[in-house]
Amino acid sequence: MKELAAEMDKLNQPMAACLKWQCNAAGLCSMVLAGDVLLAGGQDKVVAIDTATGQVAWEGTVKGKAYGLAVADGRLIVSADSGEIACFERPWLFSRATRKVSPPVRAPSVSDLYATAAATIVEQTGITKGYCLVLNSGEGRLAYELAKRTQLRICAFDSDAKRVESARQMLDAAGLYGARVTVQQCSPDRLPCPDYFANLIVCDKAICLGALPLFGKELLRVLRPCGGVLFIGQPAPTLAPERLRKWLDAHGLSQGEIVQANGLWAKFTRGPLPGSADWTHQYGDAGNTACSDDRLVKCPLGVLWFGDPGPAKLVNRHTKPAAPVAAHGRLFIGGDNVLFALDAYNGFPLWERPIPGARRVGTHFESSHLVATADSVYVSAAEGCLRLDAATGETLATFPPAGEARLYGGKPPSAEGQPRKWGYLAVSGDLLLGSTALEHTLRFLDEDSQMALARKQVPKMVISKLFAITPACFKTREDVERKLASLLTPEDMTKWGALLLQELPMGGVASDGVFALDRRTGARRWSHGIPGGYVAHIAVAAGGGRVYLAQTDDAT
Structure with missing residues (x-):
C-alpha cells in the first residue's frame, strides 16, 4: 500500500504543477466562461470568479439551483430548477487595467493616400449607410478609413491568408473588427455573399497599385439595384481614363462614368432591375389590383435576408x-x-x-x-x-x-x-x-x-x-x-x-x-x-x- 501511495503521489505531482488556483465555492453545478471571468451557478446563487486569481469577485442570488447559464450583450441570464429566470446586467465586471490601442502607424504618404481615397469615395457616392464590399482588401487600410467616416457595415475580402490575418489584427486593435468590419479569405470570382447585398463596392488594390478587378459579372451579382454604386480608382492616378473606360465596357458596365475628382475613378450606379416593380x-x-407588374420573381423562392425590426x-x-x-x-x-x-x-x-x-x-x-x-x-x-x-x-x-x-x-x-x-x-x-x-x-x-x-x-x-x-x-x-x-x-x-x-x-x-x-x-x-x-x-x-x-x- 505504501508503494501504491507513493506511486500515486508521483503521478499527481505533474497535475499539481499545472494547478493555478482553487476556489472553495461550495455547491456549484454549472459554469460558463465569459472572457477572463468564470461564471458559476449553484444552490440559490451565481458567482463570478477572476480567472487570473481564483477569487470570487461577485455573487448574485437566485431562487433554486442555477443549472442554466448564458451570457449575451454583457448580461448573465440564469435559469433555475424553481422555474425562475433571472438576468444580471454586467455583474462580473470588476476593476482591470485598460489601455487604449490604435492601428499600426503607417508611413504618412500611405496613410494620407487611403484617407484621401475614403473621403473622395464618401463625397462622390454619398453612401454612408448600408453594406460596403471591399475587394482585394490588403491590410485593411481602406476598410479602416471608410469605417471611421461612415455607418457602413464593411465586408472585406482578399485571397492571401497572411494579408487577411494582418488586416484582422489591425482592425481588432482599432475596435472595429466584428462589430463594423469583417475580413475573409476567398477567391474573387465567387464571393461568399448574397445577391444584391452591396450598397457600395470599392477596391483597396486599385487605390495603391492601380490594379482593377477581373470579375465584373460577379460584381453585378452582388451590387444592389436602385442606387448601388461601384466606385473604383485612385487618388494619385497611375491609371489612364481610356483604361478605366475599357474596363467598364468589358465588364458590362458601359453606362458607368469616369470621375476626375481627387484622382481618377470609374463610377457605375445601378438602376432598377429590368422587369422589377x-x-x-x-x-x-x-x-x-393585388397584382404586381414584376416579371422577375419566380419559383423556387428562397431567403435573401432576415433581420429587424422584429415583433416588439x-x-x-x-x-x-x-x-x-x-x-x-x-x-x-x-x-x-x-x-x-x-x-x-x-x-x-x-x-x-x-x-x-x-x-x-x-x-x-x-x-x-x-x-x-x-x-x-x-x-x-x-x-x-x-x-x-x-x-x-x-x-x-x-x-x-x-x-x-x-x-x-x-x-x-x-x-x-x-x-x-x-x-x-x-x-x-x-x-x-x-x-x-x-x-x-x-x-x-x-x-x-x-x-x-x-x-x-x-x-x-x-x-x-x-x-x-x-x-x-x-x-x-x-x-x-x-x-x-x-x-x-x-x-x-x-x-x-x-x-x-x-x-x-x-x-x-x-x-x-x-x-x-x-x-x-x-x-x-x-x-x-x-x-x-x-x-x-x-x-x-x-x-x-x-x-x-x-x-x-x-x-x-
Missing part, C-alpha cells in the same frame, strides 16, 4: 394591421405608432420614426395608412397626412396645407366643413387621394362599468350591441377590435368600424367625402362630397386618370 399600396397599387414594436398580426409597402428598393413597415424604413435588398435599417396615431388595423374592412413612392412615403396619422422623405424619414410636408390646418385642426374637412379624420389614402400619378372619415369614440363609464359609444349619428342597433360588453373583457386595443369584429355585421363594420379605448378618437372605415391634392405641394385639385351618404374606404380604387368608388346615399 414596386408594391406601393396595401393591395399593390391605387387600383387595388409591431401591431399584433391577429388585428390585421396594414401590410408593408415597397418602392425604389426601400421597404416601409408600419408598427405601433412607429414607422420603419429598411433596405429592401439587404435589410439594413435606414431609419425609424415614432409617429403618434400611425396605426391601422382591421384592413379587411379598412384602408391602409401607408403609401410609398420612389421619393416619399405618405402616412395617415393623428396630425393629418405626413409626406416623409423616403431616404431619411424627415417631414417634407403635412397635409392639409397650413391654411386649412388652422381652419380644420389639421384634419381633412367634410363636405359640410366639419373636422374629420384622414381616412382613405392613395397616390395616383401626381395626385394624393384622401377621404373625410367619420370620428367615433369608445370610452369607459366608471359609474356603471359599461362601455358607451359617443352618439354621433350611430345607429341604435350598434349602440345596443356595445352596451352588452363589460370592461373586464378588454385589456388592450386589440381586445376591443376583436370583440367588435365578432359583434358587428359586415354592413355595420363597413360604416362604423374599429374603435379605440380611453376616449381616443379614430376614423371609422367610411367617409362622407373624397378629395385629391397635389402630392408634393398639397394644393387642392378637386373634392367630392356625399351629403347624407358614405363611401367605404375599401370601396375606392384609382387608375387611368379616374377614381372609382361605391357610395351610399342612405345614412340608415
Whole structure:
C-alpha cells in the first residue's frame, strides 16, 4: 500500500504543477466562461470568479439551483430548477487595467493616400449607410478609413491568408473588427455573399497599385439595384481614363462614368432591375389590383435576408394591421405608432420614426395608412397626412396645407366643413387621394362599468350591441377590435368600424367625402362630397386618370 501511495503521489505531482488556483465555492453545478471571468451557478446563487486569481469577485442570488447559464450583450441570464429566470446586467465586471490601442502607424504618404481615397469615395457616392464590399482588401487600410467616416457595415475580402490575418489584427486593435468590419479569405470570382447585398463596392488594390478587378459579372451579382454604386480608382492616378473606360465596357458596365475628382475613378450606379416593380399600396397599387407588374420573381423562392425590426414594436398580426409597402428598393413597415424604413435588398435599417396615431388595423374592412413612392412615403396619422422623405424619414410636408390646418385642426374637412379624420389614402400619378372619415369614440363609464359609444349619428342597433360588453373583457386595443369584429355585421363594420379605448378618437372605415391634392405641394385639385351618404374606404380604387368608388346615399 505504501508503494501504491507513493506511486500515486508521483503521478499527481505533474497535475499539481499545472494547478493555478482553487476556489472553495461550495455547491456549484454549472459554469460558463465569459472572457477572463468564470461564471458559476449553484444552490440559490451565481458567482463570478477572476480567472487570473481564483477569487470570487461577485455573487448574485437566485431562487433554486442555477443549472442554466448564458451570457449575451454583457448580461448573465440564469435559469433555475424553481422555474425562475433571472438576468444580471454586467455583474462580473470588476476593476482591470485598460489601455487604449490604435492601428499600426503607417508611413504618412500611405496613410494620407487611403484617407484621401475614403473621403473622395464618401463625397462622390454619398453612401454612408448600408453594406460596403471591399475587394482585394490588403491590410485593411481602406476598410479602416471608410469605417471611421461612415455607418457602413464593411465586408472585406482578399485571397492571401497572411494579408487577411494582418488586416484582422489591425482592425481588432482599432475596435472595429466584428462589430463594423469583417475580413475573409476567398477567391474573387465567387464571393461568399448574397445577391444584391452591396450598397457600395470599392477596391483597396486599385487605390495603391492601380490594379482593377477581373470579375465584373460577379460584381453585378452582388451590387444592389436602385442606387448601388461601384466606385473604383485612385487618388494619385497611375491609371489612364481610356483604361478605366475599357474596363467598364468589358465588364458590362458601359453606362458607368469616369470621375476626375481627387484622382481618377470609374463610377457605375445601378438602376432598377429590368422587369422589377414596386408594391406601393396595401393591395399593390391605387387600383387595388393585388397584382404586381414584376416579371422577375419566380419559383423556387428562397431567403435573401432576415433581420429587424422584429415583433416588439409591431401591431399584433391577429388585428390585421396594414401590410408593408415597397418602392425604389426601400421597404416601409408600419408598427405601433412607429414607422420603419429598411433596405429592401439587404435589410439594413435606414431609419425609424415614432409617429403618434400611425396605426391601422382591421384592413379587411379598412384602408391602409401607408403609401410609398420612389421619393416619399405618405402616412395617415393623428396630425393629418405626413409626406416623409423616403431616404431619411424627415417631414417634407403635412397635409392639409397650413391654411386649412388652422381652419380644420389639421384634419381633412367634410363636405359640410366639419373636422374629420384622414381616412382613405392613395397616390395616383401626381395626385394624393384622401377621404373625410367619420370620428367615433369608445370610452369607459366608471359609474356603471359599461362601455358607451359617443352618439354621433350611430345607429341604435350598434349602440345596443356595445352596451352588452363589460370592461373586464378588454385589456388592450386589440381586445376591443376583436370583440367588435365578432359583434358587428359586415354592413355595420363597413360604416362604423374599429374603435379605440380611453376616449381616443379614430376614423371609422367610411367617409362622407373624397378629395385629391397635389402630392408634393398639397394644393387642392378637386373634392367630392356625399351629403347624407358614405363611401367605404375599401370601396375606392384609382387608375387611368379616374377614381372609382361605391357610395351610399342612405345614412340608415
